[in-house]
Structure formats: structure tokens, C-alpha cells
Amino acid sequence: MFKDFLDFFTLTGFPEITWQMPVMWVVCLVLFYLAVYKGFEPLLLVPIAFGALLANLPAPALTTEPPGPVLSTMSGSVVEWHVAPGAMVEEGDLLATLQSSDPEKPELIEYRAPSHGQITELAVMPGESLQVGQKLATIFSREPGGLFYYISRGIEWEIFPPLIFLGVGALTDFGPLLARPVTLLLGAAAQLGVAMTFLAASFMGFSSGESASIAIIGGADGPTAIFLSAKLAPHLLPAIAVAAYSYMALVPMIQPPIMRALTTMPERLIRMKSLRKVSKLEKLVFALLVTVFCILLVPAAASLIGMLMLGNFFRECGVTDRLVKASQNEIINVITIFLGTSVGITMTGERFLKPETLMILSLGVVAFSVSTASGVIMAKILNLFLPEKINPLIGSAGVSAVPMAARVSQVEGQRADPTNFLLMHAMGPNVAGVIGTAVIAGYYIATLK
Amino acid sequence: MFKDFLDFFTLTGFPEITWQMPVMWVVCLVLFYLAVYKGFEPLLLVPIAFGALLANLPAPALTTEPPGPVLSTMSGSVVEWHVAPGAMVEEGDLLATLQSSDPEKPELIEYRAPSHGQITELAVMPGESLQVGQKLATIFSREPGGLFYYISRGIEWEIFPPLIFLGVGALTDFGPLLARPVTLLLGAAAQLGVAMTFLAASFMGFSSGESASIAIIGGADGPTAIFLSAKLAPHLLPAIAVAAYSYMALVPMIQPPIMRALTTMPERLIRMKSLRKVSKLEKLVFALLVTVFCILLVPAAASLIGMLMLGNFFRECGVTDRLVKASQNEIINVITIFLGTSVGITMTGERFLKPETLMILSLGVVAFSVSTASGVIMAKILNLFLPEKINPLIGSAGVSAVPMAARVSQVEGQRADPTNFLLMHAMGPNVAGVIGTAVIAGYYIATLK
Amino acid sequence: MFKDFLDFFTLTGFPEITWQMPVMWVVCLVLFYLAVYKGFEPLLLVPIAFGALLANLPAPALTTEPPGPVLSTMSGSVVEWHVAPGAMVEEGDLLATLQSSDPEKPELIEYRAPSHGQITELAVMPGESLQVGQKLATIFSREPGGLFYYISRGIEWEIFPPLIFLGVGALTDFGPLLARPVTLLLGAAAQLGVAMTFLAASFMGFSSGESASIAIIGGADGPTAIFLSAKLAPHLLPAIAVAAYSYMALVPMIQPPIMRALTTMPERLIRMKSLRKVSKLEKLVFALLVTVFCILLVPAAASLIGMLMLGNFFRECGVTDRLVKASQNEIINVITIFLGTSVGITMTGERFLKPETLMILSLGVVAFSVSTASGVIMAKILNLFLPEKINPLIGSAGVSAVPMAARVSQVEGQRADPTNFLLMHAMGPNVAGVIGTAVIAGYYIATLK
Amino acid sequence: MNFLLPLATESVAGHIGFLTNLRYQTVGVMIVMTSLCVLAVLVTVVAKGLSFFPTAKKSPAPAPEAPVAVTKDGISPEIRAVIAAAIHVSLKSPHRILHVQSVQNPQLHAWSVEGRRQIFQSHTFR
Amino acid sequence: MNFLLPLATESVAGHIGFLTNLRYQTVGVMIVMTSLCVLAVLVTVVAKGLSFFPTAKKSPAPAPEAPVAVTKDGISPEIRAVIAAAIHVSLKSPHRILHVQSVQNPQLHAWSVEGRRQIFQSHTFR
Amino acid sequence: MNFLLPLATESVAGHIGFLTNLRYQTVGVMIVMTSLCVLAVLVTVVAKGLSFFPTAKKSPAPAPEAPVAVTKDGISPEIRAVIAAAIHVSLKSPHRILHVQSVQNPQLHAWSVEGRRQIFQSHTFR
Numbered sequence A, B, C: 001m002f003k004d005f006l007d008f009f010t011l012t013g014f015p016e017i018t019w020q021m022p023v024m025w026v027v028c029l030v031l032f033y034l035a036v037y038k039g040f041e042p043l044l045l046v047p048i049a050f051g052a053l054l055a056n057l058p059a060p061a062l063t064t065e066p067p068g069p070v071l072s073t074m075s076g077s078v079v080e081w082h083v084a085p086g087a088m089v090e091e092g093d094l095l096a097t098l099q100s101s102d103p104e105k106p107e108l109i110e111y112r113a114p115s116h117g118q119i120t121e122l123a124v125m126p127g128e129s130l131q132v133g134q135k136l137a138t139i140f141s142r143e144p145g146g147l148f149y150y151i152s153r154g155i156e157w158e159i160f161p162p163l164i165f166l167g168v169g170a171l172t173d174f175g176p177l178l179a180r181p182v183t184l185l186l187g188a189a190a191q192l193g194v195a196m197t198f199l200a201a202s203f204m205g206f207s208s209g210e211s212a213s214i215a216i217i218g219g220a221d222g223p224t225a226i227f228l229s230a231k232l233a234p235h236l237l238p239a240i241a242v243a244a245y246s247y248m249a250l251v252p253m254i255q256p257p258i259m260r261a262l263t264t265m266p267e268r269l270i271r272m273k274s275l276r277k278v279s280k281l282e283k284l285v286f287a288l289l290v291t292v293f294c295i296l297l298v299p300a301a302a303s304l305i306g307m308l309m310l311g312n313f314f315r316e317c318g319v320t321d322r323l324v325k326a327s328q329n330e331i332i333n334v335i336t337i338f339l340g341t342s343v344g345i346t347m348t349g350e351r352f353l354k355p356e357t358l359m360i361l362s363l364g365v366v367a368f369s370v371s372t373a374s375g376v377i378m379a380k381i382l383n384l385f386l387p388e389k390i391n392p393l394i395g396s397a398g399v400s401a402v403p404m405a406a407r408v409s410q411v412e413g414q415r416a417d418p419t420n421f422l423l424m425h426a427m428g429p430n431v432a433g434v435i436g437t438a439v440i441a442g443y444y445i446a447t448l449k
Numbered sequence D, E, F: 001m002n003f004l005l006p007l008a009t010e011s012v013a014g015h016i017g018f019l020t021n022l023r024y025q026t027v028g029v030m031i032v033m034t035s036l037c038v039l040a041v042l043v044t045v046v047a048k049g050l051s052f053f054p055t056a057k058k059s060p061a062p063a064p065e066a067p068v069a070v071t072k073d074g075i076s077p078e079i080r081a082v083i084a085a086a087i088h089v090s091l092k093s094p095h096r097i098l099h100v101q102s103v104q105n106p107q108l109h110a111w112s113v114e115g116r117r118q119i120f121q122s123h124t125f126r
């Protein structure tokens, strides 16, 4: 009877615990603490941290692939099969020995089963060559894939970020931007931080795809960052997502010193005259303008820009209340849960506990700081030409991180002059930054794919 | 440096603009105007128009198929392959030259790649024959399909229309119909317009499948029209959807003249005694009756009728508030966004800027008018037999277009006698029309598939 | 003309009516009656009954598989093909004669088409052997699968039950449990009913997988029961789901007599001192503890436990209102509709009108009764050791069936002493039962898969 | 099935005779007519059948009335404002109130509520 | 794994001995028992641990109380009606109000609110 | 496309020169700048264009004001409480009310409502 106990114990996850797991549990606790008690973007960090917790428990069944054709993940040739048709395999069992055709490292690779089931077909004979994506064998089983395998399709298929943007668009008021179009330039300037970070990352040895994905953290747009890294550097997705969202919450700490260092008191005291009322028609035209122009410019970002402006059109046209409500609530809330958890589930110890992660986290700070600085400086440059000066404190809002960066400008402004209200003026560059980041993301995809 | 600019320009969408695009942009603007400023069914027309705008920007990545097996879209034989295994192809690249086996036009066809990636298999050798749906080759890539490829599954798989009907059912009160069952005949009569239009369309040279899809516009049920044309004439879907929804909004313009022309003042003055209260039990029995009887009659429309009455059962049983709420709001709103945009995304210039489209739009008017007329006439016929006369003005409500047609009856009734309230009486034929249209749609599918 | 009518009649479902259908309609009416007029878990029973109604109408198009590769459901060899490549087949047409390799019954099997379309490939030649899951042929058609084929993926892929649990977690307050941790044992004890029922079922000749699925009814957790039987005994799913949900509603009838029989008046009069306030931090720690510990113990139930505690973490952390709202409403309501109907759609007469069903229904009562009893007895045993006695009436709440079982304890308590409020005390074992059932379900999966 | 065969063939290629079509459509319309006729009859029969035993218990006054029914005849502008606020808050999206009315005749009231819900639900305000 | 092997084989074909089953189930129940025992212990330990440093800051009075807490002891029927209307409007579906009560003891109140939410959320009104 | 080729190759294998990268990034930033510049110009032009014919009809006062506008200047604590209840009920989740204010200047009000919605919508209360 007691022996049965021990028998069962071998079926539990306890024997499978690796050293990384407890370490990652601590990482998760830190994230939970930041989210729950420090208010770091809890809507995203809580699902991400919880997903990461699940990812670091020995429960492969959560993410296992469904059975079916096994597509080779490498080019080369089959040296030897270790299974025969009809054999039952567990996920991770040795299937075959392949000879890699990669000139760099032509060693033998042990190819393992991506899912459990029965081998119904061996598609490539020993000696035959095969290429990436070619069918190697077929595995059959009545067991489905893991829950998070299915949920993660939303990221693999790049569906979640655009849907989040649909909601963001329905929540965004471009009025302040339209009332003072020049603020678009502040949103553009902030992207300088992205470019700088790309250089730094590339210099530190990251590939271009990786560098672009890391750099985009400076854009302070979670969905865009996830969209881009899912495309160009999926293996860095968890680290980038964590950085993107936690730094967004650090905005109130990172930005103020930079803003003060770069501005003089007289500049901080500048008062801007209140914004004119923008008509519904203007807002609608703007939504369509951005859609057409930006998609023509960077077709690769079409799904992001298109959904953002669709949501915004719903919001502004005033005759689709039900759709606005659905975008602002049902869609964005539900997708946020799935997006967050499926980002977290990729955060396994093997992937996350690496020096790269620290490098990414530090590069993220650089990105945010440079973006902030370049936004402020651009504002000062504009003041050289503009008849009516703008308060450079709103330049920092160009990093988006809506609406936090704008609130920082407001706070800093009031520190200088308690009767000066910059919030609405800062909303202009704030939302402009979203468009700017989408454009540069499209530029990266177009040139690196 | 400037050269780099030009280099990048070649990557943008600007060089890809075709003459149809600007034309379609104007079409979209017209639709937006009608939806936003004229209130034409904005809940559907706004998403459709926005989808159409995206469809007419050079962003193929929005709708590209995911890589995988390439199933031949034609029967014939392979004359020559233009790619070798391992070759990288872009969407639209030439794959092979096929010899069509179609006796009508046995010419050579240049077969192009449906998606981008690497050829991992050529499944049919030159000289070998192949048939529709047979695997021609396999393309592999880590890139997923386009956002709207995935969203459009809801239409391809005929999932969206039934789900919309779930919500419609939860929003529909069949009480007025049950209080005066004879109004079911008015809903039936209105389908005469559908039949007439079929004849007209077929006479104008449309195939039976196309004619049926066009004719159903007269049913004034968007979801049914989309469901039917997705099945019988997918290439006409955009034109039919646009016609179906914009004409629904034209009801207040199309119907009144016809109604007045066909009725005498004494008829318009008829007062109907107020409807009896219908018990919950009656409504529940009705929901089940319709489900069983109509599905037995036209199994092909089972998903539409089943979902419609499921939603209605939720509504009437009084113990599933949460499910009613979910059907009336979350489900119908979210699906409407996806349905509308994925209908719009099919509205490319090549497809839409054709004489057929104009023919469809004109046939749509015919359909609506005849439906209206036949509803009114049926009401007059019934009056020959019924002891207590019904006001023929409610006959026009048989075209459904809930609740607009009913409101038209109300308005016309009050024009004749300001103290005469027909709204609730008109709701009877109004909802009956929904069932009638579902039945004739099922008839078409059963006989044409 | 009249002949045309008859022609059409052959296309309707009327000729397809089998004797089981009317019988099942009556079964559905009974379920509707229980749900609507007796309030038996209407949120689940109404969709299930409606799905069952659809399942028993001759509308195969509702559930037909989409065309594609035909994977053999048996091992053996092909004796003869009855179709040639290019042939059109209807769902159910004879494809081939196979020789089963099953030693038990090696007879010839007529293999029929799982979907309609055109045969584009015969993958196994006559005389060749094939195994379960191997590709037998390929069918092509532009027709998609049935609406419920797609909706049912949520059950086939085991996605729906965990998502329901996400909502349940967001609706559950573990406070009472944390205020008196010993109640966890009451929730554990109730699982004795599950074990007993397993023995009974196995003794009655059910296989282990079937027995486990039937036994879990005693856990009174709908989603867990569906999750388990979808894995271990899909053919019994409808009967088990019906039993699980209708008995949950019978709790107020099944439990009281047992509770009274097993307790003395003095015991029923025991007053428990009101529960201490549990801090937010405690609740959060608990959520994480259960996640880590239970998933380590039974990785097979990871998706259920993980989602349950994720929802609960959302609820308790207090900074994710939007996600709590989405889990408690949008997600759980929408999924409930799809879960219920796709359980119902499997409830065909052939499957449901069997002696097994009656056996399952009766075993279900056993399960509930034993669970109730063991909960109460465990409470009495605990009282032998505990300094401050607990009222055994709350032991019965260990069967979960939240919150009904707890309300029964409350009612019984007040029958003995109208001033005694047990509701909140009973919530402890009540929610503990959910965890207990998930654990034993995981135990069954781990040992039987 | 005489008129279906040509259609079947036609759907693959070529065009079809007007008379066949005419017959095809006539049958279609007749089928719709007869089926909805049958439904009408069934419904009437059911109604008759139910009218015998009291359904009172089974059909409680529709819940929606409950809340409004509580309000006294004249609603103070204050209350009006608060309902407005409530609607505003609860719908979380731009919104205009048509009118808040209190009602005597529950029968009538049921309709109007129904009507209003219908329209509210299936269309946005303009 | 002695008792698992027969099961594994059996699940493919044939039946299984009662004693094996009995053992199988006993082990199952014992596992459930021990595991939930462990949980109970862990929870108690945690509670003890936390009880040392003040958690006041970390557990603010549950938000739900806030709104209702504002209401004075007796709620006028007028307000009652308006809340009804608000609920009616905001839920957009047939609905009956059980009762609107104001509360002294926040502790108790928390429970009752909890209870009410629980039931409201997991069941429809009857 | 001189600077894209190396990237294309590199993305497959190996590393890339700093200068190429520098150019690559400069072009990127310039593209962002110019494109948003163009947008700014277009927007200004549009605004000018529209400012000619009256858009009054086309831009009705934002609906959200309507309900609140009804409320008189001072809102009684009673009403405050009821709105609280309404919010509580309608949101069905723990929730704290920041403040209920009535407003004179509709212009200002539009902003503040906007701001409040913005923040409410994109973040949870803390």
C-alpha cells in the first residue's frame, strides 16, 4: 500500500523539478509584487506572471503540440530512425538522428518527438535529405494539444496585438493631437530612442531582428513590441514583453530627472493656450488619413494601424456605440487575459535565466531615457521656429505609454507652476507616439523580413 | 543616403497602387457618409466600409493564406514546373503551367503561389493529371497567414451568421406574432419578391446559385443573405452584403409609395384591436415548434434557424438572464465587428468594380419593392376571408428588416389616422419575415447544392 | 407541379426521422421542464437540452466533419475499395471494406465516408495493412464542416472546462476556507463518494476510464466532470454531463435526509464562532500555493487548477477589475452557451437511449449520497480531536455544488435552531470540494492515460 | 427529381430555361406559404390547448415591469437625472436618453418597454 | 508500478479485479486526503507567519462596501425605486430585485454582500 | 537596395557593420519624421478646408454631457449615494468612486470627462 504511494509519486511533478523552477518562482513573486502592490501595469503583468508560474511547473501537458505531421525544424539528412511505424512515443522521445547540412556546425542532431502518440508514417528514409519544414513523420493520438498551445495561436498568428489595438483605438482621443498637429513631430522624435537602442543592441552582438525587437521597447507600446518580436525574435518575446510593460510603469521614475536636466525653469513655466474644439468630421477624416497613408508607407504594419484606426473610427463616428463598447471592454479585456498568459507561458527558466535577459532589461532603460530626452529636445528645437512656444515638458510624452507619460508632464508642469495644466496638451504627443512607433516597427519588418 | 530613401520607397505600398484603388476609396467614403451621416445601418456598414478600405490598400499581408499544402483550384494536368523543391516563393509567384481539362476552355493556365515560403514538396509530376482539391505542392514558412485570413474563417466556415442570429433571437419578441398567428402568412407572402428577383436575375444571365443569392436580398435579412451567398456565390458576397444592408436602411424611402399605391384610404384607416397577452409557455412552445418543424423542412438552414430559436428560448424562458445578456450584447457585438470587416475585406476593386455589381444593386431594389407589394396584397387577400380585418399597411412589414419596416407601417398608419397605432401589430409580420426568408434560403440550398 | 412537391419532400428531413428521435424530443422536453419550471441549473440544462433537440433532428449538416484527410479509426488492412479517385461521396457512403486486426473480433468492416466531397487520393492500396490514425484517403470539397463541428472543438481540445473554471475562480471567495483551514479535510472526505462510485461502476462492468468518468459525478463539479469524461470516456459525455448538472440541482432533495440520519440534535445545534477576517495577502498566497502544490501533485489537471486560481488571483489582487469582470461575465457566459450546446449535440438517440444511461443516472445518485455522508462523518471524526467543535451539517457542503450545498447546510442548521447561521461556515468545505475533486480527477487521468 | 436535375447540371455549366425556373420558384413560394400556414395552425391549436388550464402561475408578470412599476406616477426631475447618470455610467459610452416615463397600464407598458428595448437593442441612437 | 500496469493493460481490453480496484481507490482517497491536509497545514503556517507584521495597509476595506456604506440607515422608497431603475437599465434584461438593505456591521456586511454576489453571480433569480 | 542586402544576408547568419547600421537607423528615423510631418501638414490642410463650411450640424455636442447636464449644480449626498449604488450594481465588481461632479463649462467638461474616461478605461483604480 505504501509502495503504491511511491509508485504514484513517480507520476507526480515533484521528481521533475529543475533548479531553474524555484528561481523563476521568485521572479514571478517579484512581478506579482510589482503589479499588485506597486501598481506596475497590473492588467498585463498579473497574467504574464501567472503564465510564467505555470510555465515553470513540470506540466508539459499545458503547452504540448497536438499530434499530426512532424515538420523538420532543420535542413540536412536522416542518418537513422530510432522508431518504427506503429511505435508509441512520448513527447521528447528520440525519433531519429539527423545530419545537419548547416555548413557552420555540421554535427549529428538527435531529433525528438514534439508530441505524444503513435507513429503512423516515416516520411523520409535514412540517407535521404530533407529541408526545413519538410514532413519527417506523422504522429497520431486522440489526445489534443495543451490548453496554452491553442491560446498561444493568438500570438503565433499575430492576432492578439491588432485586436488589443482595436480596443486602444476605441479608447484613444486624437482630439488634442488634431488641435495642435505639430505635436506629431514630438511623437516622431521619441522614436530616436528606438534607433539608438538598435545600434547599442546590435553593437552588443544581437542580430538585427533581435536588436529591432529590443529597441522597440523604447516605443512604450506593449502590443507593438509583442507584435514585432513575435515576428523577428520570438525567442526574446518574454524578456521584451516584461521589459516593455514594467518600464511603462517606471515612466514616472525614469522621466522626471531627464526632463528637468534638459529644460530651464523659464521653459517649464511656458503656458500653452487651451486647445480648440476639434469637430467630429476632422477626427473621422484623420482616422482615414492615417489608415491610408501609414499603410501605404509601411504595409507590414497594416494590421496594427488598421485595427487602431478602426477602433478610433468606431469611437468618433458616434453611431456605433455597441461596437465601441465591445472594443473598449469585451474584446480588449478578454484578449488581455489570453495575451498576458500566453506571453507568460513562454517564460521558462531555460529561456529567461540568461545573460541576454539582463542585457535586454538594461537596454530597455536606455531606450526609454533616450526617447524621453529626444522628445524634450525636439520640443525645444520646435520652439526656435514656432510663433507660439510649446512647453518642452510635453515633449517627453512622445514615448506614448498612454496616458502615464502625459500625466508625468502634467505633474512636472505643476511642480514649476501649480496653476499650469499640461495634461491635455501632453495628450497630443502622447498619442502621436503610438503612430510613430507603429511606423518604425513597420520599417523594421519591411527591411528585415 | 537619399538613395536609401528611394530604396525604401520600393518597399512601400505606393508603387503598388492600381487605378481601382482610388475609385474604391471613393466608394468607401460614400458608404461611410451613408452610415455616419445618413444612419444607414451603421453597425454593419461602418465595419464593411472600413474593411473595404483596407482591402483596397496594397497590403496583401492582411489576407495572405498561411503556408501549407497547395490544393489545386482546377482539374487538368501539370505541363511544367517553374520551381524546384527548396525554392523560395513569394505570394503570386509562378509555380507551374497547368493544362486545364475543362472541355469549354482547355487552355494552359499559369498557376501561382497562394502564399509565401519555401517549396518543400512537388506532389504531382509533369504529365500527371490532377483534379480540383488535389495536393499540388507544399509550401513552408514560419510566417502565419494574414489577420483577415483568420478572421474570415468565421464566414468561410459559416459560423458568423448563425451566431448573429443567436443574438437576433435573443432580441426578438415573437409575442405579436403569436397573438395573431395569421400574420405568419404576411411574412410568407413577402418572399414572393425573392422568387421574382430570382427569375429576373436568372433571366439577366446569372447562374442559379448567383440568382438565389441576389434574390435573397429581398428577404432583408443580412445574416441570411451572407450565409446563402457564402454558400452559393461567394464571389458576389461583397456586393450582396452591401445591397442587403444599405437597402434595409432605404426601407423608409422604398416602401411608403408602394404601400399608398396599393391601399385605399378606408383600408389605411382600419383599426386593429389590441393584441392579447401571450403567455411565457406559449412563447417557449413556439420556439421549439419552429425549431423542429423548420429544420425538418429545410435541414440545410438548420444552423440559422436553430441558433435563432435558441437565442429566443434563452430570452423567453426567464431563467437564463446571463445567457440572454451574452447573446444580446457580447456575442452579437463582437461578431458584428468581425463579420462586417471580413465582408468588407473581400470588396477589392477587381471584384466590386464590375457591371454585375450595378445589376445586383438594381435587382436589390426590385426585390425590396416586390416583397413590399406582395406583403400588402396578401394582407388585402386575407381581408376577404378574415372576420376581423387587418390593416394592409402592416403587410409591408413582412419583409422583416426588423424593426424598421414595422416602424414604416406605424408612420404610414398615423399619416392616415394620427390616433392609430400599428407598431405592435406590424411586429407580427415583421418577425414572421425572418422565418420565411430562412425557409426559402433553405429551399435554395437544398435544391442548388 | 404537385409532383415537384413530392420531389422536394424527398429532400426534407421528414423521411429521415427515426424512432429514437421522437423519444429524445420527449427527453428534451423533460429537461426543459426541469430547467425552466423547476430551476435545475438552467444556465447549463437549457443549452444542453436545446443542443440535444438539434442532435435529434435529421440535420447531419450541423455536425459534419470538414473535408480533408480521412484518418482510419481502426487497425487492420484494406480488403477492397468501393470508390475510385475523383468519385463524389456523401457523408456515410461506403468507402472501403477493411479487415480488422483486432484479435477479439477479426470481422470485415464497412468503412464509411466521414464527410462529403470528392475523393482526391486513396492512400492505402488493397491488401496493405493500416493502423489507427493512418491516412486512408483524402476527400475534398469547398463546403466547410458543420457549425457544431467547430464549436465542439472547445470540448475536443479541452478548452472550455478550464475557461469556465477561470470564471468560477473569479467568482469564488476562499476566505471562509482560509479562516478555518481544517474545512479542507471536509472537502477531501467528500471525494470518498467518488471512489465508492468507481468501485460500483467498475463492478457493474464499466471500464476503468468509464468508471472514473461516472464516479466524478459525485464531485458535483460540472466542468471537471466534462473535462474528465472528454478525456477518458467521450462516448459517455452526454449522460455524465446531464447527470452531473441535474443532480447538482437535486442537492436540496438528496442531502437533507442523509444529513439528519447521520447527526444527533445536539450536533446540529452546535454554534460556530464567526470567522475571522482574512487579509488580501493571505488569499493571494493561497492562490499561488494551491497552483504550485496541486499542479506538482497532479500535472494532468494543471489546466483546470491553473485557470481556477488565475481567476481567483484576478479577483483577490484588487488591481485587475477589468479582467475579473471579463472572467466573471463575458468569458463564463459565452463559453457556457457553447459548452452546453456542444455537450447537447452529442446526445443522439443512438448514444443516449441505452441501458448504460440509466446505470449512470443511478450511479450518480449513489455518488452524491456517499459524498454527502462521508463529508458529514468526517466532520464528526474531526470533532473527536478539535478543541472547538464544528457543526457536522457543514460537512455535507464538501461535495461542492457551490453554493447550493452550502445553502442546504444553512437551511438544515436553521431547522434545528433558527438563530444559527451556517452559510459562511459551509462555504469553506464547499469551495474545498472543488479543489478535492480536481485532485482526484488528476489522479485518475495520471493513472489511466 | 425532374426540376432539380437540370438545376444540378446547370449549376455546373450553362444556362437554364425560363419555364423551369418559373416552376422552380412557384414551388419555392408554395413551400414557404404552406409551411408558414402549418405553423400558424399549430400555433393556434397550441394556444387553444393552453388556454384551458390556467397558465397564470407559469407566466409571472414580466420582470422588467417590476423596477419601473415601483416608481410613483410623476418622476421628479431629480430622479430623472439620477437614472440618466446611472445609464451614463452603466453603458460607459456616449448616449442620449429619449425619455423616462412611468406607466399605469402594465399591459400597454409591457409593449412599450418591449418596443423601446427592441429598438434600443437593435439600433444605436441618432 | 504494480497497480498501474493492470489498469494500463485493461484500459485497452478486458476487465479488472475488484481488489486491485479497491486498492487503487484507497490510494486515490489517501492522496486527496494527504494533499489537502498538507495544504491545510501550509495555509495555517502562512496565516501565522503573516499575523506577525501588520497587514492593515495591505488589506483595505473591500471596495464593494464603499457605495452602499454611504447610504443612511433607512433608504427612502424613492431611492429604492431609482436603484431598481438603475439595475433594470444597467442589466438590460428581465430582472427582479430581492431587496436593497443598508448595513451597520461592516464585517457582517462583507459576508452578506459576498453571499449575495456569490449567489447572484453563479445563479439566475428564481 | 544597398543597405538592405547586407541585412537580409545577415539576418540569416553573421554580424553587421556599425556604419551600415548607423545609416540604416538614420534612414529609419528620417522616414518616421518625414511621414509624421506629412501627416501634420495634411491634417492642418484638412482643418483649414473644413473650417470654411460650418461643421456645427455635423458635430453635435458630445452625447456624454447630456445625462450629466441634466443634474442641477449641487448634487445631494443622497443622489451621490444612489449613483454609487448604481455604479456598484452595474459594474458588478469591487469599485471605488473618485467623485461625482456637476459641471458648468461644457467645453472644459468635455475634456475632463474625456480625461476621466481615458484613465478609467485604460487603467484600474488604485
Ligand code: NA
Pocket (backbone or CB within 6 Å): A218, A219, A220, A221, A398, A399, A400, A401, A433, A434, A435, A436, A437
Ligand atoms: Na510610442
Ligand code: NA
Pocket (backbone or CB within 6 Å): B218, B219, B220, B221, B398, B399, B400, B401, B433, B434, B435, B436, B437
Ligand atoms: Na425576411
Ligand code: NA
Pocket (backbone or CB within 6 Å): C218, C219, C220, C221, C398, C399, C400, C401, C433, C434, C435, C436, C437
Ligand atoms: Na467537488
